[in-house]
Amino acid sequence: MKSLMRLFRSEPSIARPLYEQVVARARQPHWYVAGAAPDTMEGRFAVLATLLALTDLRLERGGESARLASVALAECFVDDMDSQLRQDGVGDPVMGKKVGSLVGALGGRLGAWRRVLEGSESWEAVTGRSLYRGNLPADEALAHSVVELRRFWEGLEGRGDEALIGGVLP
Template sequence: MKSLMRLFRSEPNVARPLYEQVVAKARQPHWYLAGQAPDTMEGRFSVLATLLALTDLRLERGGDASRKASVALTECFVEDMDSQLRQDGVGDPVMGKKVGSLVGALGGRVGAWRRAIDGAESWEAVAGRSLYREKIPSDDALAHSVTELRHYWRGLEGRSDEALIEGILP
C-alpha cells in the first residue's frame, strides 16, 4: 500500500522557484515600456517564452541536475499555461491542443535562440520574431530588448547550475 501511495503523491517541482523568477522577470515593465512589447496576453506570453527559452538553453548546457531541471521547467510552464487557459474559460475538449500549441511556440523559440547563441543567426532577427512576431515597433525598442536579452544570457552563463535551479537569476 505504501508503494501505491508513493505512486500518486505529487513531488514538488524542483524548477518551481526558477519558473517563478522567470515569470517575475517577464513582468518587468521595461519590456513593455522601453522594449515596446505589446502589453497584451500574446505580448506577455512572448516575453515569458523568450526568457524561458534562454533559461532552458542555459540549463541544457549544465550538468545532470541542470538538464533535469530543464525538463521540470517545461513542466512548470505547461502547468501554468493549463491553469491560465482554464481561468480564461477554455474547456477540456480543446485544452490539450491549446497547451500543445503554446509548448510548440516555446520549443520554436528554444531552437531560434540556440541559433542566435551559437552565432548562426543575429540576436536582432531572433528577438524580432520571438518578442514582436516581426512587427518591430521601433529600432530603439528592438535595441533595448536585444541589450536586455544579451545581459540576461550573460548573467545566466555566469550562474552556477545550483544557483539557477534555486531561482537565482541575473
C-alpha cells in the first residue's frame, strides 16, 4: 500500500520556490498602476507569462541544474494553470485544450523575448505584444514596463543558478 501511495504523491518541485516568487512579482501593483497592464485575468496572465518567459530564458543559459529547473518551472506553471481553471469551473473535457492554449501563449512569449535578447527585436515592441497584446497604453506606462522588465532581466542575469532556483529574485 505504501508504494501505491508513493506512486500517486507528487514530489515537491525544485522550481516551486522560484515559481512562487515570479507569481509574487507578477502581482506587484506597479504593473497595473504605473505600467497600465489590464487588471483583468488576461492582463494578470500576461504579466505572469512575461516574467516567466524571462526567467525561463535565464535558466536556459545556466548550468545543468538551471536547465532542469527550467523544465520544472514549466511544470509548476501547468499545475497552477490547471488548478486555476478548475477553480473557475473548467471541467476535464476541455481542460487539456485550455491549458494547452496557455502553454502556447507562454511559448510564444519565450520566442519573442529570445529575439529581444538576441537583438533582433526591441524591448518596446515585444513589451507591447507581451503585456498589452498590441493595445498599447500611454507612452509613460509602456516606458515604465520596459524599464521594469529590463531591470528584472538584468537582475536575473546577475543571480547565480542556485540562488535563482531557490527563488531569490532581483
